[in-house]
Amino acid sequence: MxxxxxxxxxxxxxxxxxxxxxxxxxxxxxxxxxxxxxxxxxxxxxxxxxxxxxxxxxxxxxxxxxxxxxxxxxxxxxxxxxxxxxxxxxxxxxxxxxxxxxxxxxxxxxxxxxxxxxxxxxxxxxxxxxxxxxxxxxxxxxxxxxxxxxxxxxxxxxxxxxxxxxxVGVAGVSPHWLDRLEPGGLIVAPVEHAGTHPVLVVRPDPVTASVVCPAGFMTAAGPLASRHQHSHPPPAPALGGLAETAPARWGTALEAYAYRDLWYAAGAWHNRATHASIPGREQSFLALLDDSGAAGAVVLPDGAILASGGSAERYTAVATALVDRWWSLGRPPIRAWRVGLALDGPILAPRTWALTKLR
Incomplete structure (x- = not known):
């Protein structure tokens, strides 16, 4: 032992x-x-x-x-x-x-x-x-x-x-938790974002949060899993028929944490961001799904874009714009984001996202 x-x-x-x-x-x-x-x-x-x-x-x-x-x-x-x-x-x-x-x-x-x-x-x-x-x-x-x-x-x-x-992964913060907090208290919770569950530190009055790290959790049941107006699509188990629609843009692929930084930014800027599996590959990837949930565009860690479906060209353009935006802002890390939450149904759900400068 x-x-x-x-x-x-x-x-x-x-x-x-x-x-x-x-x-x-x-x-x-x-x-x-x-x-x-x-x-x-x-x-x-x-x-x-x-x-x-x-x-x-x-x-x-x-x-x-x-x-x-x-x-x-x-x-x-x-x-x-x-x-x-x-x-x-x-x-x-x-x-x-x-x-x-x-x-x-x-x-x-x-x-x-x-x-x-x-x-x-x-x-x-x-x-x-x-x-x-x-x-x-x-x-x-x-x-x-x-x-x-x-x-x-x-x-x-x-x-x-x-x-x-x-x-456990939740869609938002229960208002009951806020009622339980003593003055100066805080909540640490993995809140759904683009098919993953980044960990947030949530503070009341007003209800705002900072992002701690990327993560994935088992998803809660009941009200804690409620869909809301800013919910991202559920992850796609496998996207077939993908073809390369934009070539690799980086000689060296983004390492895992940088790829998660890009992923978080894409989810803050676009509500069709989630993750998807690709047949024959073990890991999941950042994806932008069309309304069918079965097609769209996938951004690979080297910047290449794969797409499928009737809107492949449009989703390729959207994915390219998101990658360009993240890169032009200096590749902001996940910890640079601040999140505003507001009551949406039974939970306080993410409503706004803003970038801040890290010390």
């Missing part, structure tokens, strides 16, 4: 994630394997059991552990540790803070925050998930966490909190 855990913090820090000494100590202290006692599914769908040789090395890797499936669809997991770290650091958890977590998952994230000295209430809409998280926290000897089977939209039992963290 010590061999498996020795390089855990190095893996979390690998992509430049900064860990405070307190959070590093929490990751080192909380035994992640206790929270997946029945095993987990890897990204490729393979089931890994505790008796398997790869169990502990995978548990102490920087990877998501899927713990519940609905057919082929993951519906509960232990998130990627580096993403947990970024979100907890953005939450600015202090000893004595009362924290509400929407989405208990395995309980591991709540355990980390409790180890930082927070009093955590974590809720999950799936009763079996809440039960397993409660049992795992008890096995790990973690105090200071209350697990509730409750609807994340309402936030569960009454109470007021200094911080709220959301660990």
């Amino acid at each position: 010590e061999d498996a855990r020795r390089h855990y913090l190095d893996q979390i820090r690998y992509d430049g994630v900064a860990l405070s000494p307190a959070l590093a100590a929490a990751f080192a202290a909380v035994p992640r394997e206790v929270f997946v006692p029945d095993g987990f599914h890897r990204r490729d769908g393979r089931l890994v059991l505790p008796a398997d040789p790869e169990f502990l090395p995978t548990v102490y890797s920087n990877d998501v552990l899927v713990t519940k499936m609905n057919g082929d669809v993951p519906i509960s997991s232990s998130s990627q540790p580096s993403l947990m770290a970024v979100m907890i650091e953005a939450l600015d958890v202090r000893p004595g803070h009362r924290v509400l977590e929407i989405g208990a998952g395995t309980g591991y994230n709540a355990a980390l925050m409790a180890t930082l000295g927070a009093e955590v209430t974590t809720v999950d809409v799936q009763e079996d998930v809440a039960d397993r998280a409660r049992a795992a926290l008890a096995r790990a000897g973690i105090d200071g966490v209350r697990v509730e089977h409750a609807d994340g939209y309402t936030g569960g039992v009454d109470g007021r909190y200094d911080r709220i963290i959301v660990t």
Whole structure:
């Protein structure tokens, strides 16, 4: 076990994630394997059991552990540790803070925050998930966490909190969460944007947000997944019939984070931006879908554009204009965006986007 855990913090820090000494100590202290006692599914769908040789090395890797499936669809997991770290650091958890977590998952994230000295209430809409998280926290000897089977939209039992963290992809912020916040409080939540779930830090009065990082999450159910006037199209599972309509424009393809920067900008400027799969390729790509949702244009990391359908020429022109705009503004990073939210149906949804200069 010590061999498996020795390089855990190095893996979390690998992509430049900064860990405070307190959070590093929490990751080192909380035994992640206790929270997946029945095993987990890897990204490729393979089931890994505790008796398997790869169990502990995978548990102490920087990877998501899927713990519940609905057919082929993951519906509960232990998130990627580096993403947990970024979100907890953005939450600015202090000893004595009362924290509400929407989405208990395995309980591991709540355990980390409790180890930082927070009093955590974590809720999950799936009763079996809440039960397993409660049992795992008890096995790990973690105090200071209350697990509730409750609807994340309402936030569960009454109470007021200094911080709220959301660990499931949502379309917007529940007004109930804002009602629960103490003065000076904030919310960290992955809010849908162009088919992904970038993490936002949301502050009230007025309800505005800054973007922390790109991310992808399992999508919530119910009101938290409500469509609104600025909703982007659902991701396209596969776009066929694509042909190159604009050549590569960069000798070196954008690295992953820069490509996500372009992706976010495209979603801020155009409401048909989402992501799409291309047959024969593993990753998903930034896409602009036509009204059918089955055709449009795809922007590749090297700047080439592929398109299909009767509006291929028009969508190629739109995609080219979006890429040109991002490039002409100096390739603004995702963290440069500020988002205004407003009530739209049952949620406060993204309404406006503005670029700011980073310090």
